[in-house]
Amino acid sequence: QVQLQESGPGLVKPSETLSLTCAVSGFALSRSYYWGWIRQPPGKGLEWIGTIHHSGTTFYNPSLKSRVTMSVDASKNQFSLNLSSVTAADTALYYCARLSGSDYSGFNYWGQGTLASVSS
Amino acid sequence: QSVLTQPPSVSGAPGQRVTISCTGSSSNIGAGYDVHWYQQLPGTAPKLLIYANNNRPSGVPDRFSGSRSGTSASLAITGLQAEDEADYYCQSYDSSLRQVFGGGTKLTVL
Numbered sequence: 103q104v105q106l107q108e109s110g111p112g113l114v115k116p117s118e119t120l121s122l123t124c125a126v127s128g129f130a131l132s133r134s135y136y137w138g139w140i141r142q143p144p145g146k147g148l149e150w151i152g153t154i155h156h157s158g159t160t161f162y163n164p165s166l167k168s169r170v171t172m173s174v175d176a177s178k179n180q181f182s183l184n185l186s187s188v189t190a191a192d193t194a195l196y197y198c199a200r201l202s203g204s205d206y207s208g209f210n211y212w213g214q215g216t217l218a219s220v221s222s
Numbered sequence: 223q224s225v226l227t228q229p230p231s232v233s234g235a236p237g238q239r240v241t242i243s244c245t246g247s248s249s250n251i252g253a254g255y256d257v258h259w260y261q262q263l264p265g266t267a268p269k270l271l272i273y274a275n276n277n278r279p280s281g282v283p284d285r286f287s288g289s290r291s292g293t294s295a296s297l298a299i300t301g302l303q304a305e306d307e308a309d310y311y312c313q314s315y316d317s318s319l320r321q322v323f324g325g326g327t328k329l330t331v332l
Contacts, residue, residue, distance in 0.1 A: 148326070149323065205315065209268075
């Protein structure tokens with residue numbers, strides 16, 4: 103059973119970098135698939151942040167591209183998200199998820215989400 | 223403003239049929255990219271409900287069905303139940319933006 107678990111600081115100051123990690127269990131991340139981050143501001147809809155292939159190739163939302171970096175740590179079976187220069191608009195519930203197949207597929211496994219708040 | 227447009231809310235009485243639309247453009251749904259649907263119950267992560275337009279993952283009741291035509295897609299729920307009350311999102315691939323979601327639709331069971 104594939105499981106994903108997000109972790110992060112919870113509170114980040116404006117202009118700093120938000121760093122989140124998604125630990126994967128039940129599947130070796132290095133084997134295959136695309137892995138992604140999606141966020142949901144309080145009371146709002148879902149926004150795709152980016153996707154990383156098991157090979158390390160990354161794809162980012164154009165609106166966030168200048169501030170986003172994603173990476174894979176195969177030895178720990180986890181992948182990470184760094185979002186720089188955060189503002190209050192980046193306050194959201196951040197989910198990690200796995201695409202079920204190609205880059206055109208849906209996300210069939212999700213973490214429970216981790217809330218990241220931006221405040222001084 | 224989401225790339226995929228959904229109605230903010232729909233409602234129906236128990237037992238009824240409701241549909242939720244998802245309207246895109248020639249760079250996403252109209253280009254032939256698959257549409258996927260998610261159900262998000264209050265306080266939980268989204269759950270894949272329909273994938274590749276009209277396919278149900280194991281465990282999803284056949285009361286849920288999807289379709290795609292032109293630049294739009296629809297999710298239909300028949301035999302509405304109280305437990306179906308949730309937010310529903312469509313998702314597709316866009317040739318410029320990659321992964322895109324609809325703004326979400328809140329389903330209220332009257």
